Amino acid sequence: MATSFLPTANPLFLPCFSSSSSSTSSLSPAAFNPRKNHLRSNITTCKALSDPPIAPASRRGLAISLVTTSFLFSLGGGENSGGANAAILEADDDVELLEKVKKDRKKRLERQGIINSSKTEKGYLQDLVYKLSEVGQAIESNDLPAASSVLGGSTETEWLKKASLALMKLTSSPEEKTEVDTFNSSVASLISSVTRNDIESSKVAFITSAGAFERWTTLTGLVEVLKGL
Numbered sequence: 001m002a003t004s005f006l007p008t009a010n011p012l013f014l015p016c017f018s019s020s021s022s023s024t025s026s027l028s029p030a031a032f033n034p035r036k037n038h039l040r041s042n043i044t045t046c047k048a049l050s051d052p053p054i055a056p057a058s059r060r061g062l063a064i065s066l067v068t069t070s071f072l073f074s075l076g077g078g079e080n081s082g083g084a085n086a087a088i089l090e091a092d093d094d095v096e097l098l099e100k101v102k103k104d105r106k107k108r109l110e111r112q113g114i115i116n117s118s119k120t121e122k123g124y125l126q127d128l129v130y131k132l133s134e135v136g137q138a139i140e141s142n143d144l145p146a147a148s149s150v151l152g153g154s155t156e157t158e159w160l161k162k163a164s165l166a167l168m169k170l171t172s173s174p175e176e177k178t179e180v181d182t183f184n185s186s187v188a189s190l191i192s193s194v195t196r197n198d199i200e201s202s203k204v205a206f207i208t209s210a211g212a213f214e215r216w217t218t219l220t221g222l223v224e225v226l227k228g229l
Contacts, residue, residue: 111221121166122225128163129228132210139202148194155188176219182212
């Protein structure tokens with residue numbers, strides 16, 4: 001819409017302007033003698049045929065029109081520029097995602113290296129799987145004395161102490177530590193419930209401890225290494 005404010009050029013103005021300028025460049029200073037009627041006549045004719053000169057106000061209007069046109073043109077390209085900006089943002093997101101994938105892969109490789117080199121700890125955890133399986137079968141059969149014989153009287157039982165050391169060594173993230181804490185507390189509750197001969201509490205404590213351990217193995221990747229899960 002702003003382009004409608006641009007003045008329409010008078011086709012008679014340009015030939016007159018170029019004719020005067022060309023003749024001016026070829027004339028000698030004497031040709032500008034005011035006594036020469038032909039020059040005055042040419043000037044008069046030129047003024048008659050041409051549009052009036054642009055007044056200062058008209059020039060300001062033209063400048064405003066050009067600025068407005070440029071502004072509207074930039075607005076018109078908003079969608080394209082927005083698309084370009086979106087493409088740049090998507091490219092940045094892709095770079096960030098790629099970096100995250102690289103970091104995650106590096107962590108997995110480091111964790112896998114630790115697991116592969118921790119044969120002793122894996123042996124402790126495999127023994128933990130077998131012991132928990134025995135305890136679970138005994139509780140399912142309501143045979144709490146059998147469960148107690150496996151668990152021992154406290155968390156200081158040898159296989160539990162070794163399992164606790166392995167869990168601590170192979171735990172790295174806060175999520176994994178949360179599961180380890182849940183496991184340790186629920187095992188202590190399990191031992192207490194079995195000692196009290198409380199079958200229902202024993203079942204709840206066993207399910208809680210087994211669930212925490214299984215989630216931990218999933219987080220660490222040991223779920224694919226240990227047997228019996």
